[in-house]
Amino acid sequence: MKLREFWRRMYEHFGEAYAESFASDHVMSELGGRTVQQALAAGWDVKAVWRAVCETQNVSALLR
Template sequence: MRLTEFWRRMHEHFGEVYAESFAKDHVMSELGGRTVCQALDAGWEAKDVWRVVCRTQGVTARLR
């Protein structure tokens, strides 16, 4: 998954403004105690981060 697709899905699920806030501020134990942005910066694959977001945030099947 490319980062552009990751962010498109984040924006579609959370909305333009909240997606950015969630990614910067919400610490997730499933990401090793990191935020989405920190996990991506640490080298996590976008598809793996997206899977965690889907699993923990109730993302609809259509966006998975």
């Protein structure tokens, strides 16, 4: 998964304004106690980060 696709899905699921807030503020144990932004900056695989978001945020099957 490319980063561009990741953000498209984030915006579609959360809405553009909340996606950014969620990514920078919500600490996830699935990401080792990091936010989405921190995990991506630390070099986590984009697809692994997306899977963690899907698991914890009830993302629709169409976006998974």
